[in-house]
Amino acid sequence: xxxxxxxRSDADLVRAHLAxxxxxxxELVRRHRDRLWAVALRTIGDxxxxxxxxxxxxxxxxxxxxxxxxxxAVTTWLHRIVVNACLDRIRRRQSHPTVPLPGPxxxxxxxxxxxxxxxxxxxxxxxxVRAALAALPIEQRAxxxxxxxxxxxxxxxxxxxxxxxxxxKSRCARGRARMALELGLxxxxxxxxxxxxxxxxxxxxxxxxxxxxxGPPPAxxxxxxx
Amino acid sequence: xxRDFEGVDIDLLADYIGGALDGTPDNATVAGLxxxxxxxxSAYEALAQGMAAVGTELSALGAGPEPMPADVSERLDRAFRxxxxxxxVAVGGDERPARAVPATARARRAGTASSRARRARRWAVPIAxxxxxxxxxxxxxNYVLGLGRSTTSSTTSSRANAPEAAGRDTNAPEAASGPAxxxxxxxxxxxxPADRIGSSGTDYRHATLTAGPPAIAFRAPGTAAADTSQxxxxxxxxRPATALLTCLNAIATENGAGPISVQSVDYARYAGAPxxxxxxxxxxxxxxxxxxxxxxxxxxxASRLDAAKVG
Numbered sequence: 001x002x003x004x005x006x007x008r009s010d011a012d013l014v015r016a017h018l019a020x021x022x023x024x025x026x027e028l029v030r031r032h033r034d035r036l037w038a039v040a041l042r043t044i045g046d047x048x049x050x051x052x053x054x055x056x057x058x059x060x061x062x063x064x065x066x067x068x069x070x071x072x073a074v075t076t077w078l079h080r081i082v083v084n085a086c087l088d089r090i091r092r093r094q095s096h097p098t099v100p101l102p103g104p105x106x107x108x109x110x111x112x113x114x115x116x117x118x119x120x121x122x123x124x125x126x127x128x129v130r131a132a133l134a135a136l137p138i139e140q141r142a143x144x145x146x147x148x149x150x151x152x153x154x155x156x157x158x159x160x161x162x163x164x165x166x167x168x169k170s171r172c173a174r175g176r177a178r179m180a181l182e183l184g185l186x187x188x189x190x191x192x193x194x195x196x197x198x199x200x201x202x203x204x205x206x207x208x209x210x211x212x213x214x215g216p217p218p219a220x221x222x223x224x225x226x
Numbered sequence: 227x228x229r230d231f232e233g234v235d236i237d238l239l240a241d242y243i244g245g246a247l248d249g250t251p252d253n254a255t256v257a258g259l260x261x262x263x264x265x266x267x268s269a270y271e272a273l274a275q276g277m278a279a280v281g282t283e284l285s286a287l288g289a290g291p292e293p294m295p296a297d298v299s300e301r302l303d304r305a306f307r308x309x310x311x312x313x314x315v316a317v318g319g320d321e322r323p324a325r326a327v328p329a330t331a332r333a334r335r336a337g338t339a340s341s342r343a344r345r346a347r348r349w350a351v352p353i354a355x356x357x358x359x360x361x362x363x364x365x366x367x368n369y370v371l372g373l374g375r376s377t378t379s380s381t382t383s384s385r386a387n388a389p390e391a392a393g394r395d396t397n398a399p400e401a402a403s404g405p406a407x408x409x410x411x412x413x414x415x416x417x418x419p420a421d422r423i424g425s426s427g428t429d430y431r432h433a434t435l436t437a438g439p440p441a442i443a444f445r446a447p448g449t450a451a452a453d454t455s456q457x458x459x460x461x462x463x464x465r466p467a468t469a470l471l472t473c474l475n476a477i478a479t480e481n482g483a484g485p486i487s488v489q490s491v492d493y494a495r496y497a498g499a500p501x502x503x504x505x506x507x508x509x510x511x512x513x514x515x516x517x518x519x520x521x522x523x524x525x526x527x528a529s530r531l532d533a534a535k536v537g
Contacts, residue, residue: 026306038292051298129283149288173244180276
């Protein structure tokens with residue numbers, strides 16, 4: 001670490017990097033790498049792709065730091081570059097089947113299908129929820145990763161993704177609704193009144209219809225406010 | 227559609243529940259439907275509960291730690307070390323102190339004001355890239371002029387000897403640091419024949435990037451037809467061979483799969499904006515990249531507008 005780096009703000013480190021401090025940018029990345037990694041991994045859903053995306057993004061940020069105008073927080077800027085790198089990669093592989101998100105603590109982060117032995121209920125549920133998340137359109141997935149999983153405020157997620165706050169709200173809401181349908185959660189009165197939550201393993205196979213999530217867009221499409 | 231939600235616009239209802247309709251006329255409309263219509267009310271109650279449950283589950287998943295794995299972290303550190311030129315990971319994988327390419331680049335500016343010296347440090351990496359491009363300028367110019375075929379074999383040979391993963395892990399060590407003393411660098415780029423560098427006049431989109439080179443003949447850069455096109459002025463910076471080579475090196479670096487063999491360079495447009503469209507093959511397949519006029523400029527990288535895998 002560069003002496004005194006811990007006392008410097010993120011913006012100071014960017015300025016130091018631009019002034020030729022060879023360790024400043026690496027220090028900046030060290031501060032935020034875990035959060036950036038979590039966002040990348042949860043968005044892209046594949047360990048190697050996430051690693052490539054993070055490296056590409058951060059090297060791009062390294063080279064393009066002079067373009068950082070300081071009109072957003074440094075962390076917002078870094079997140080934006082990482083998320084965009086992930087979305088670019090996902091778009092490139094759109095013709096391939098989606099790989100469900102990895103689980104924390106798994107040695108092999110790739111989804112490996114059903115466990116050979118009955119998994120613990122919470123693990124089973126987590127895998128089901130990740131799979132439902134991975135099946136979402138990427139814009140909805142990215143918004144849910146930032147807001148629901150990473151805990152960023154809607155306004156910050158909007159800055160990261162470069163869209164209006166209303167767009168983030170809509171993407172999150174529609175994403176949650178699709179996931180709820182996929183997981184068989186909403187059961188209006190007259191249906192199954194148990195309202196089983198995703199924590200209930202019974203819902204894992206309870207998808208009534210995929211068409212609800214994958215059907216044609218409704219007439220009211222277009223809540224996005226770029 | 228879930229049978230229980232027939233007749234209900236689920237996205238609209240989700241927007242309402244998620245607050246995306248706040249302040250819009252639709253908010254009152256949906257509220258009215260929920261108040262009057264049993265189907266909407268039942269759907270609202272169920273969906274709100276389901277969405278809340280999903281939010282809770284995602285929050286729980288997100289609460290788990292997800293530290294960057296050590297190997298990824300080390301790879302990043304290595305990439306930054308390489309990028310700064312402080313150390314270089316050789317093609318063969320062994321590490322050694324970097325050659326003084328950045329210092330050499332700075333030395334060319336010695337004697338100027340101190341602020342210029344500071345800028346030189348700031349642009350140490352881009353200058354290193356440019357230095358490599360200049361080192362191959364004769365190679366590049368010859369190719370642009372269609373005179374340098376004799377260099378092809380040595381270039382190909384160098385690329386053939388480079389490990390496939392070198393580009394990915396070191397992020398173009400040649401470009402970042404230059405060759406080791408006494409060693410011959412493996413260039414990241416082999417330029418196409420001169421008749422594959424030109425201006426087609428095409429305004430590309432993502433779909434057309436993948437469609438292969440335009441059928442219309444290239445016009446050689448510098449011809450009247452090319453220079454009177456709307457894009458000519460915007461892309462003038464990339465006309466000199468050295469600037470084009472630097473741009474192509476930047477593309478190779480960002481592509482991250484080692485040396486690229488360029489099939490064509492088209493001074494064109496992408497989605498209406500001036501762009502140089504580069505078709506190449508590399509260790510990760512055949513690609514068409516659209517890069518902006520700043521491609522290869524200091525601190526910019528490849529200025530990528532789009533990239534499409536071909537075939």
